[in-house]
Amino acid sequence: MIGNKEHTSFDVMSFLQSRVAALSADTAFKYRKALSEFNSFLSCHKLSVNNLSSATICDWVTEMFRQGLSTATIAQRLNILNSLFKQAADKGYMCQCNAPREIARTIESADFKQPPLLRASIFDNCLSTLREFINDDNEHNNICGDILVFSVLNRALPLKDIINLNKDDLTGFNGYSSHILERNTDPRRKYIFDLRQSYRTQKQIYSSITDELDRRFSTLLNHGNFSFEDLAGSLWVSIAIRCGATASEALDCISNPAPYTVPKFHKRTGNSSDNREKWSKSVEAMLTYTLPKWYAMRLRRGVSFEEVKKETLKLQPAPELFYPVETIRKHLRGKSAVIERPFITQTVFFKTNPENIRPMFSRIGDKAWCIRTSGNFDAPYAAIPQADMLRFQKAIGVFSADSEIFPLGSLTPKPGESVILIQADYSGREAVIEDVFENNCGTVMFRVKLTTDYGYEWRAKIDARQVELISRAD
Structure with missing residues (x-):
């Protein structure tokens, strides 16, 4: 931790600004701009200058790369910050901090490469590709795209966990994730995603998915032969950063690495993020923004x-x-x-x-x-x-055109089984299925029998979308 509890943030910032005021006009302009940008970053993320960590400096560097600043400009600002921090440490306003200088040396080295997803044009192209996968009517939509989007929506869920999802796992997801699972589910298949799990090993399945995604993203990222987890993690973190999270906040929300978004010098803080749900909702909102x-x-x-x-x-x-x-x-x-x-x-x-x-x-x-x-x-x-x-x-009991109409024979309720009615007139009542048929429009209808506590009974025709199964006939 880079901080000194004896001084407030106002005290530390006032001292740093006083050091800038003593410089020559040209030098003061550069120092003032660097200090102003750093202070704006701290204010935006509700951080304080008297309670800094090296991760905060890394977050600022990541944000400057995302804004499109050159490596030389970022290194210059880090060196300015390093000089000011040294003067503040000498006067006892803060502890010694070498992080700005060390990071400046790292990004100026010949082997440093800026993560591609921090470039606005590459990020926009990758986001557009994900939105193409989300669009049901798009010709590029396929099962690999659904799996990648599903992973990104669920904080870079590992591929091995997605491969093994079955129908019993449907209730654990909501939002657009639930929609992806429902459209891939087949009542005759154990697993949700049709990856021929019974005929192929996990290694074969993993290879086929990564090969397909490599074909779509290798050109965009200028990088090939990546792992599914690296791609999903990088996409999630990059979207979360665009939504307003710091790189540290985003990285602490997932278990996967994010090498195409976060620079190598950026380490995990190890803190448990209290904002996982917040950033997950933000990521989903950005991904699905263009959906009707x-x-x-x-x-x-x-x-x-x-x-x-x-x-x-x-x-x-x-x-x-x-x-x-x-x-x-x-x-x-x-x-x-x-x-x-x-x-x-x-x-x-x-x-x-x-x-x-x-x-x-x-x-x-x-x-x-x-x-x-x-x-x-x-x-x-x-x-x-x-x-x-x-x-x-x-x-x-009135449905729009986009409401799914199930084909006859694909629904779970069968004659003799009990259901709960959802239709307003009978809401919450229990009934027994007597017959299943299709009307002239192709909609599946149920003929149900209802009874009262006094022994009266009557029958009604109910749309299949207005019942919920509660028991199965023997």
């Missing part, structure tokens, strides 16, 4: 859903609209009439990419407005989590 999300708009007075629908169909790309209504039969003046009533008045749900929202409402702003996270005009648009949207659709 659900939002809600409010129709202005006198505007109908059909008017908004007509205008949005002219947009490229057109958003997916969801305006759930229920059919009601009414008797008016002796006549029977069927009307449609929205579940939520004047509210239309829509799914689109975040960057498409502003152009969309530039066109239809006179007919509707998008709900934001707060009442402020510049507040972010309020995205609706996919899980919440699906729960809402299950409750009302």
Whole structure:
């Protein structure tokens, strides 16, 4: 630890600034700039100059590389810091600190190479590649891409752990990780990812995955024959740093090395990170930012859903609209009439990419407005989590086009088995499956029998997405 508890951060910084003021104009300018940049870094990450560690100096160097500064400029600033720290140590303001000078010598040596993911252009290309893997409709999407994204979303989960994931492990993950597992799961297969585990050794599987990823990333990183763990760890740390973490914070969140992001002189602090969950959510948010999300708009007075629908169909790309209504039969003046009533008045749900929202409402702003996270005009648009949207659709029994429709025979519940109903009218009730069939739209439906405590029973047709299995028939 490089610190002296007898002096406050203000005392130490004031002394360092006083040393700069005594220098000639040209020299003072360089010293003042270096000290200002270092102080800004400390303030940004809530660190103090009187309680430094060598890891903090390493974090600052990593950040300067990420900002695009040259090795010569970084070495100059480290030498300036070293000179100021020496003067402060001589006066008793802080303990002797040689880290800046030692790191400056390291990065100036001939064998030092800057980690590629600290270069903005390389990072952006790798991030774009990961987002291509995430995009379901992209032609490059494949099982190796799913595995890499899944690993990065889960703090660089080792490949051996991913290979052995089976259907019993589905409940241990959430967010987009859960989506990846669900789309790779097959009820006829033990393991989640179809890697032919029964026919190949782990070494063969590992080799096939790394060969495929090497083909995609070797050119981007200007490095080949890397290990899966090194790649996943480096990607996770680089994204976490871009989200605002220091290199030390990010490195302490994972067990893997990160050689393509963190310089060799940067050692682990050994501290247990209290922000693992925070940075994990930040990494997932950055990776999935371009995915279409659900939002809600409010129709202005006198505007109908059909008017908004007509205008949005002219947009490229057109958003997916969801305006759930229920059919009601009414008797008016002796006549029977069927009307449609929205579940939520004047509210239309829509799914689109975040960057498409502003152009969309530039066109239809006179007919509707998008709900934001707060009442402020510049507040972010309020995205609706996919899980919440699906729960809402299950409750009302009306589903959007993106809700998965299971093919007949692939669902777990069978005739004779007990289920819990999710539909709002019967929410929480237990029922028994009597029949499974497909309607005209290809949606799987269940005919279920419900009973009461008084012995009454009745039957209903329920969408397969509105039940949860609770027991299996013998």
